[in-house]
Amino acid sequence: MSEQSVTSFRDRARSWLAANAPRRSDAQEPDGEPQAAGVAAQREFQAKLYDAGFAGITWPKEYGGQGLTNAEQIAFGEEARGYALPTGVFFIGLGMPGPTILEMGSEAQKKRYLPKMLRGEEIWCQLFSEPAAGSDVASLTTSAVRDGDEWLLNGQKVWTSGAQWSDYGAIIARTDPTVPKHNGITMFIVDMHAPGVTVRPLKVATGSSPFNEVFFDNVRLPAGSVIGEVNNGWAAAVVMLRNERVTIGTMGSPRTSPLSYHSLSALAARLGTGADVEVARRLARLYARERSVRLFGQLLREEAMAGRDPGARGSVAKLAGAELAMSACEVAEAVLGQAVVAGGAGDPEIDAVIMAVIGSPGSSVAGGTNEIQRNIIGERVLGLAKDPGVDRGTPFNQLRVGTLNTK
Amino acid sequence: MALVLNAEEEEFADSVRRFVAERSPRAKLRELMASGQPYHGDVWRQMSGGLGLSGLIIPAEYGGAEAGYRVLAVALTELGAGLVSSPLLAGTLAAGVLLRLDDKDAQGRLLPGIASGELIATLALAGDVTVRADGGTLTGEVAPVLNAAQAGVLLVPALAGGGIGVYEVEAAAAGLSVAAAPALDHSRSVGTVRLDGVAGRPLAGDAARALGFARDLANLALAAEQLGAFGAALEMTVEYAKIRAAFGRPIGAFQGVKHRLANLRTDWELAHAALLDAARAADERPGDFAAAAAVARVSVSDAYVAAATATIQLHGGIGFTWEHDAHLYYKNAISQNALFGDPRAQLDRLRTLLTAG
Numbered sequence A: 001m002s003e004q005s006v007t008s009f010r011d012r013a014r015s016w017l018a019a020n021a022p023r024r025s026d027a028q029e030p031d032g033e034p035q036a037a038g039v040a041a042q043r044e045f046q047a048k049l050y051d052a053g054f055a056g057i058t059w060p061k062e063y064g065g066q067g068l069t070n071a072e073q074i075a076f077g078e079e080a081r082g083y084a085l086p087t088g089v090f091f092i093g094l095g096m097p098g099p100t101i102l103e104m105g106s107e108a109q110k111k112r113y114l115p116k117m118l119r120g121e122e123i124w125c126q127l128f129s130e131p132a133a134g135s136d137v138a139s140l141t142t143s144a145v146r147d148g149d150e151w152l153l154n155g156q157k158v159w160t161s162g163a164q165w166s167d168y169g170a171i172i173a174r175t176d177p178t179v180p181k182h183n184g185i186t187m188f189i190v191d192m193h194a195p196g197v198t199v200r201p202l203k204v205a206t207g208s209s210p211f212n213e214v215f216f217d218n219v220r221l222p223a224g225s226v227i228g229e230v231n232n233g234w235a236a237a238v239v240m241l242r243n244e245r246v247t248i249g250t251m252g253s254p255r256t257s258p259l260s261y262h263s264l265s266a267l268a269a270r271l272g273t274g275a276d277v278e279v280a281r282r283l284a285r286l287y288a289r290e291r292s293v294r295l296f297g298q299l300l301r302e303e304a305m306a307g308r309d310p311g312a313r314g315s316v317a318k319l320a321g322a323e324l325a326m327s328a329c330e331v332a333e334a335v336l337g338q339a340v341v342a343g344g345a346g347d348p349e350i351d352a353v354i355m356a357v358i359g360s361p362g363s364s365v366a367g368g369t370n371e372i373q374r375n376i377i378g379e380r381v382l383g384l385a386k387d388p389g390v391d392r393g394t395p396f397n398q399l400r401v402g403t404l405n406t407k
Numbered sequence B: 001m002a003l004v005l006n007a008e009e010e011e012f013a014d015s016v017r018r019f020v021a022e023r024s025p026r027a028k029l030r031e032l033m034a035s036g037q038p039y040h041g042d043v044w045r046q047m048s049g050g051l052g053l054s055g056l057i058i059p060a061e062y063g064g065a066e067a068g069y070r071v072l073a074v075a076l077t078e079l080g081a082g083l084v085s086s087p088l089l090a091g092t093l094a095a096g097v098l099l100r101l102d103d104k105d106a107q108g109r110l111l112p113g114i115a116s117g118e119l120i121a122t123l124a125l126a127g128d129v130t131v132r133a134d135g136g137t138l139t140g141e142v143a144p145v146l147n148a149a150q151a152g153v154l155l156v157p158a159l160a161g162g163g164i165g166v167y168e169v170e171a172a173a174a175g176l177s178v179a180a181a182p183a184l185d186h187s188r189s190v191g192t193v194r195l196d197g198v199a200g201r202p203l204a205g206d207a208a209r210a211l212g213f214a215r216d217l218a219n220l221a222l223a224a225e226q227l228g229a230f231g232a233a234l235e236m237t238v239e240y241a242k243i244r245a246a247f248g249r250p251i252g253a254f255q256g257v258k259h260r261l262a263n264l265r266t267d268w269e270l271a272h273a274a275l276l277d278a279a280r281a282a283d284e285r286p287g288d289f290a291a292a293a294a295v296a297r298v299s300v301s302d303a304y305v306a307a308a309t310a311t312i313q314l315h316g317g318i319g320f321t322w323e324h325d326a327h328l329y330y331k332n333a334i335s336q337n338a339l340f341g342d343p344r345a346q347l348d349r350l351r352t353l354l355t356a357g
Ligand SMILES: Cc1cc2nc3c(=O)[nH]c(=O)nc-3n(C[C@H](O)[C@H](O)[C@H](O)COP(=O)(O)OP(=O)(O)OC[C@H]3O[C@@H](n4cnc5c(N)ncnc54)[C@H](O)[C@@H]3O)c2cc1C
Pocket: A125, A126, A127, A128, A129, A130, A131, A132, A133, A134, A135, A136, A158, A159, A160, A161, A162, A210, A211, A362, A363, A365, A366, A367, A368, A369, A370, A371, A372, A375, B255
């Protein structure tokens, strides 16, 4: 990579964004789910982004990417900070299944799926969690049974973000229950429009429905659906979860988010609560925290660019981001004071803050809970002893999983 | 722009780390605690003359290395990790003020000695300025002042008329009395400076601006030292959690231990990123330096106290003994936390900067 080519790429990105992308308005954006019309518009925008050469910046050219380096990726991210790119529905596909297929998928899979993913023609979701297997996702019970070259998929997934508008999903299923739990899992590509797939949106605390429960009833997976190797799906899952943490942890949140220092300090000034010295100090602390979390994300990206694998430190970014959101909630409550009781009472700015406060606890659960991130940081970053895992050596079909009976 | 250390900075960090391990391991601090000496003269000579640490921010025309604030932060992080006692911070703050003032004569007289390490200089600044200057003579008391009892020259901020000035005071000046205080943290020698009609030489330049910079520089420097010490205390505790067993497992396998250490590592990473940014701001973005340095200080100070507390707790009984080094970090953490503005004062400072900017 030459510095000059990065500069000219940056210039090109800047003028393209100025001409084509919606600016982040100073008005606040509630974090709702897109409606059907919104999804169509997002597909259209992603296609424009692709045609202009700004999708899959670091992905190889033969799979629709730009074949450029992290330097261009970072440059684009920096230029795009002031814009609200309408590409949220592709966030999962491009952040998790995409990179995993790139790393572990077959040649045919890469050629078939990656370009369409980049062009916004196909939306993807990630089907890991089940009612009885979340943190301990290796205890999953959805099964895939071989039928000639094909597989028959049965079971249920839950909390699947974006399943309602997805075309494909990356799913992990049990293919051998007679071996210990990590060893009998395989990762597949599943067509979300195939017969036997039922998607039911679930309403969350904010009242919107960002995620779903998904049922698989004798769904046929064609030959060539396995990502990686049969019964080696745990390795693929680990790759995907690691990508997820880095993606979530380093994405940062815009100044215009209702829980940012920028928004909350303006609101505190308007409501008069900022005159209280303790509230003002908490705002200043929030500024410091927000800034240090953003800087750590930048540091991880720079290290990646210098060829250093962020590895498990992605979990540090993920945990720090989730805790930042929760501390911002506490500051928001202080800023709102009694205004929180009436639930905004028609003030759109207060409404947005309250919605964000209600939605924030989800970030301490989604993508692996804070407790699980602390385990990862303790074991993989600090090198502390692993949890002995009483279930590690036992064949899966002899384990107790999920919610235990109280009687 | 870039936060990551470049190859040269990494190499420099390695050489300071080696220096600390070979010439000033923590056992040296124990010697000072026993002897009551503020620092080892030979260690200081090697740090200043040998490694050039005393002149890192001083321009070459005054005999400094002109290496900049990023390099200074790298050095202080390593020295902080080893709890190395020296008059480096005192001299660095004095140099920082001199560089921001506009007194060529004083710069020419004082900076070469500070750069070589032969002149111990300090800045008599603690909290709000209360010393008064009447017709060139200074009256008042300042405490705590870094290396007050060893300094050959003191830069004393004082109120004069409606404004503020910085005055150069010789250690031997009539009316000046300095008392070394029994510092809680033996790695940091401090004292009380009393001025009773002391003749001071007023220094030319914008004193308010120079002192503002000194406070930012103090934040950067202390954040660097604290981050280093935080990292060392944490590493010591993590290593212990790997080898100490209870109930048939290493204690690090228990989540009560593991999660506490994971939280501290997370805090350390955030503070580290904030420090790298503050050091770069000092070199490259002067308008953002004050806020960046305050963010670094706020990010590290309380977290280091929490790490030092955990260091004692997670070592169990041995961690509470005089022989164990845990209490050295604990004392360092709680006393450095209060120097040049405790966390609440830093938040107030940050809040003023943010509403002004
Ligand atoms: C907004 C949102 C979006 C999501 N999107 C998706 C998605 O797209 N695809 C998908 O597959 N999943 C998704 N999830 C699911 C998410 O990954 C799981 O909810 C999460 O991993 C936790 O699993 P669980 O809900 O079963 O909780 P549990 O695993 O039952 O955890 C309950 C509590 O026990 C704690 N706990 C569990 N194990 C341990 C341990 N070893 N040590 C200490 N504490 C422990 C947990 O931290 C938690 O506090 C989403 C979740 C949310 C909230």
